[in-house]
Amino acid sequence: MKQLPYSHEAEIALLGSLLVYPESVATVVEYDVRIDDFFKVEHQQIFEHMLALIDANRIIDPKLLITRLADHGKLDLIGGVDYLMMLTDNSSGPSSVKHYVDVVQEKSQIRRLIHVGQDIVDHGFDTTVELDELLDLAEQQILDVTRIRRTSEMLSSREVVQEFLENLNQIRENKDRITGLKTGYGSLNHLTNGLQRGDLIILAARPSVGKTAFALNLALNAARFNFEGQAGVAVFSLEMPATHLISRMMSAQSSIKSEYLRSGNLDDDQMNELHQAANALAQLNVFIDDSSTITVPEIFSKCRKMKAEGRLDMIVIDYIQLISGKGGTESRQQEVSEISRSLKQLAREMEAPVIGLSQLSRLVERRDNKMPQLSDLRESGSIEQDADIVMFLYREDYYDHDKDDDEKEELSPDQPRPVVLKIAKHRNGALAELDMQFEPSISKFYDVARER
Known part of the structure; x- marks a missing residue:
């Protein structure tokens, strides 16, 4: 049997x-050296009791350590x-401590990878495990190994308060007070x-x-207005192919009507604008996946790859009810509920907002x-519960077919449609109804105030 790698000397x-x-001690604390970073059991025991002295604000003195190990019946176990x-x-001298920390943690990471591989x-x-489940498990476990983890998952109030104050100072110094990704809409940013x-x-x-x-407007705006135009946005389109999405984006970007793009009926000036x-x-980091039968594990896999490459800041999924479930659940509603919970986990793991249509x-x-309300969410299950924000789009002209002829408002195909963006749930903020305009001919939304 092969010996697991470790460095006795380090x-x-x-x-x-x-x-x-x-x-x-400061170096060990800074780099989050863990008990199981040590391979030898006696070294784990010694370091565990060293950490106890550190936590008690005591100096790691040999006499104190001997007394503590003896009191806990561990002195003989570690060799006396x-x-x-x-x-x-x-x-070794203090200048060499970082080197030995690196060696010990490197060997520890390799051992974890070996255990994950096994x-x-x-x-x-296991013949009962499906391929998608196995791939998701493998990716998750390997990702866990590569992450830098704290010695303890519990945070003291002192640490949290300090982090809160640091974030607050950053917000105060930020003139526009925007702490998340800019949406391109001033009213939505403000809320x-x-x-x-x-x-x-x-x-x-x-x-x-x-x-x-x-959603496409939000994706383009997020890519354009954040991180000096370098923000990465992943768009998963289960309903229409990537070429159709790009056509809509081109129409919104150029203000050339979608029907002209479909027919090719463009003059030279319009072609210049289109180019x-x-x-x-082409300069924006927007990435499109148009797999019509994509599953949650596949979404996780592709997002993890983008995250590892440092180019994932927002995720758009169009739309939730089209995501393929695992099957075997009692109802589609239960399946969609599991999908929504997974999308919340996706947002947390990727540290990015996930917009699910x-x-x-x-x-x-x-x-x-006919103003939408939370109970109108189709196959809602836990969608409402899992969501941090629920937004509805409402257009009164959409329901003109229900009105008498003298009540209908005649709108030309090119005329902007009044739209209400209703924030029906906002876990960390206020509810509101925001007035917007939508130009269907170019697939573009505006704030009424036309603000960013």
């Missing part, structure tokens, strides 16, 4: 330095006083302080109201007041 030198040089004295004899192999031989990392945002409307167009729009779009049920059509 572990001894690191523990010896902690015993002899108190200033070494003689072993501790041997550590002090093999201590676990993946064991699951691979939400930008789209926040880790938030699941549901955008819902009846078919053909404009939710895909609005300028194409060049502008959703259909509304036909119940809204049966009411006199």
